[in-house]
Amino acid sequence: MKLLETGNKISVADIPDRSYNDFRAELIDSCGGGKGARIVSLFALREGGNRLIAAVADDKAGTISVTSTLVDSTYPSLTPALPQVHLFERELFEADGLRPEGHPWLKSVRNPFATDFSRMGGDESHEVAVGPVHAGVIEPGHFRFQCYGENVEHLEISLGYQHRGIENAMVGGPDKRTVHLMETAAGDTSIGHSLAYARIFESMAGVMVPARAEALRAIALELERIANHVGDLGALAGDVGYLPTKSFCGRLRGDFLNITAELCGNRFGRNLVRPGGVAFDVSGDEALALAGRLKSLLAQADEAVELLWNTPSVLARFEHTGIVSRQDAIDVGLVGPAARACGLDMDSRSDHPTGMYRYTAIPVSTSLSGDVYARAMVRMLEYRRSARFILDTLASLPAGKTTAESKAPLASAMLAVFLVEGWRGEICHCAITSADGKFLRYKVTDPSFHNWFGLALALRGQQISDFPLCNKSFNLSYCGFDL
Amino acid sequence: MMRALNARLRQGYRTNPFPAEDPVLSPRYAGLPQLDPGACNACGECEKACPTQAISAHTAPSELKLDLGRCIFCGECEKACDQGAISFSKTFRMGATEREGLVLGKNTEMRIKRLNDEMLRCFGHAMKIRVVSAGGCGACEADVNVLETIGFDLSRFGIGYAASPRHADALLVTGPVSGNMELALKKTWEAMPDPKLVIAVGACAISGGIYRGMPEVRDGADSTLPVNLYIPGCPPHPISILNGLLGLLNRLP
Structure with missing residues (x-):
């Protein structure tokens, strides 16, 4: 494996070209058995043979490495040894026709009509199918609960209904559509995805982003986190029938989105992040007003969320519901x-800090129990810490420009990988340019890609009626997965 | 219990006064674009800058047109025009019952026509909406969903979201209609009892938006269903959506 150089990039010619056995041994050695590193991207480059490229992040060392190998149309599956790649391998099979021999269940990823469902046998078992059109205002997906009596033994999740072909449309770019495709990859994560794309662009074009732009980007990313976490805490309250918090947080989510709209005119942060910087600045007065508004909303959000922890009927539903073990989380790569x-x-x-996060650390929020309670607790801690970060950053905004003027073309034959912590988790963008500096391959990995299987694990041993609660505690993106 | 009641008192009454009063939107909000054909010199720069081919101005200034159904309100045309012929206003009232009404330019009028008397008799005081996302990114869905919160309190108008198409009077579509959702969308429509309506929310559902022309999508709800109301935006502001629904039901003051 080779470490990425400054700017998280490496010349395509410098990507190691291993034999398949060495490639496999490298990945298992670094990522297997909880060794610390994780595979953040695995995809094929089909120029001149099928080349599997893996990007590996070592979180403790703060490094990203890449390695590659040429494979035939079939290769021995990595999944039995490294379950975290199970979905990447299914994707390679579906999109690129590369068959991983020995993959335990080679189902489709984004073609909902080809799904071969796993079914539980026996006279006393039954199956409940829901979707793609659900009861609420929510994106489409198909779920099959394999039940024995009231208990869910396994949940089959079949997605792909939202597939729009974003990765293919990125090839040949960047062009005037590119940044908008990224902003709508997952609409509630517009800042997260547009920021990951901007980083790729800036690295490849050698653009230095002004500090003020980095500060405003971080503010927008944390606002996105706060709005979604507060909204979801309210929705969790709704799913257990606790209406006060549901009502308060439903309104507060919109008010946090409106703060983003104060920055750029759009509640979802559209048109804010652009390669080179941000498209909008804030004046000193505006920064003060934003801080004041944020503080007032925070007090209201804290009051609304505190009610959850003081209501026994809520806690009784949150605790021990939808548990994912620490080992499972590591194994499947949550x-x-x-x-x-x-x-x-x-x-x-x-x-893997970039931009503002290199200078101001946000404490990592963890909880131990792996249940709905823990996921709610983590989200509460995170929105509070994000708010503290925003207030500190607004109070000390770096002076200077908000965008770097650069018309430099992208570097040719280069690979770049960036990780951005969106509100759902790690967003990984990995791009490879051609000899003329156009995207030859652009791989987007939304956190939902890793986490949908976590939801399936959380449902095991639960009842179907726990599904909405478990689902909302993850609140994964369908379109971010389907792309 | 007392804690919750105290919180309720402090949180106060938070429902937006619209339609009795217009809402206060961000000073940076980009609403209805204003075209000034008199200032246009047909240089075509706006057309080159537009990511969704919403604007056309390559022939003559008098031909300056902007299709709101394709517009994602990114403002690139405004930046590209050095003549000041395009600007985004603060007007949030956007929507049309005819697709052509969304094409701003000469001789067009963007108008939300109220339903006919018979339809108003059926839906004017109570309308249930089945929302289907067909390739939507989640932003339109969120701004449709937010209307049911206390911030907008959709139910005070007798409008609500139905869990089943069997109970629905209108089908609200978001997203460009992905190929993989086409069948489910049709089945939802067929499962709804007559009379029924279709509402397309957002640039994607009206024209395919940024995804227009991509092989995986069908370029909007029109491809599959007869649309009665179009609400442009990317995503439309919740107030624009509410304005459209109330206009259709003749409930605007």
């Missing part, structure tokens, strides 16, 4: 609040 709720101390903002 990321973000879902992983931190299993006691894993990992957060791209502190492990």
Whole structure:
């Protein structure tokens, strides 16, 4: 494996080209058995043979490495030894026709019509199918609960209904559509994905982003986190029938989105992050006003969320519901609040910091029990720490420009990888440019890609009626997964 | 219990006064674009800058047109125009019952026509909406969903979201209609009892938006269903969506 150089990039010619056995041994050696490193991206480059490229993040060392190997149309599956790649291998099979021999269950990823469901046998078992169109205002996905009596033995999740072909549309870019595709990869994570894309662009074009722009980007990313965490805490309250917090937080989520709209005019942070910086600045007066508004909303959010921890009927539903063990979280490669709720101390903002996070650390929020309670607790800790960070940053905004003027083309034949901690967890963007500096391959990995299987694990041994609660505690993206 | 009651008192009454009063939006909010054909010199720079081919101005200044159904309100055209012929106003009232009404330019009028008397008799005081995301990114869905919170309190108008298409009067579509959702969308529509309506929310559902022309999508709800109301935006502001629904039901003052 080779470490990425400054700017998280490496010339394509310098990516190690291993025999398959060496490639496999390298990955198992660094990522197997809880050794600390994780595979953050695994995809094929189909120029001149099928080249598997793996990006490996070592969170403790704060490094990202890459390695590669040429494979035929079939290769021995990595999944039995490294379960965390199970979905990457299914994706390689579906999109690139590369068959991992010995993969335990080679189901489709984004083609909901080809799904071969896992089914439990026996006269006393039954199956409950829901979706793709659900009862609420929510994105489409198909779920099959394999039940024995009231208990869910396994949950099959079949997605792909939201597939729009974003990765393919990125090839040949960047062009005038590119940043908008990234902003809508997962609409509630517009800042997260557009920021990851901006980092790739800036690294490849050698752009130095002004400190003021980095500060404003971090503020926007944390606002996105606060709005979604507060909204989800309210939705969790709704799912256990506790209406006060549901009502208060439902309104507060919108008020936090409105703060983002004060920055850029759009509640979801559209048109804010652009390669080179940000498209909007804030004046001193505006910064003061934003801080004042944030403080007032925080007091209201704290009051609304505190009610959860003081209501026994809420706690009774949160505790011991939807447990994912720490070992399972490591094995299947969970990321973000879902992983931190299993006691894993990992957060791209502190492990792989970029921009503002290099100068101001945000404490990593963890909890130990791996249940709905833990996921709710992590989200509460996170929104509070994000708010503290925003207030500190607003009070000491660096002076200077908000965007770097640069018309430099992207470097040719280069690979770059960036990790951004979105509110759902680690967003990984990995790009490879062609000889003329255009995207040859652009791989987007939303945190939902890693975490959907975590939801399936959380449901085991639960009842179907626990599904909405477990689901909301993860609140994964369908479109971010389906792309 | 007392804690919750105290919190309730302190949180106060938070429902937006719209439609009795207009809401206060961010000073940076980009609403209805204003075109000034008199200032246009047909240089075509706006057209080159637009990521969704919403604007056309390459022939003559009098031909300056902007299709709100395709517009994602990114403001690139405004930046590209050195003549000041395009600017984004603060007007949030955007929507049309005819697709052509969204094409701003000469001789067009963007208008939300109220339903006819028979439809108003059916839906004017109570309308249940089945929301289907068909390739939507989650932003339109969030701003549709937020109308049910206390911030907007949709139910005070007799409007609500139905869990089943069997109980629905209107089908609200978001997203460009991904190929993988086409069948489910059709089945949802077929499961709804007559009379029924279709509402397309957001640039994607109206025209495919940023995804227009990509092989995996169907370029909007029009491809599959007869649309009765279009609400542009990326995503539309919740107030724009509410304005559209109330306009259709003749409930605006």
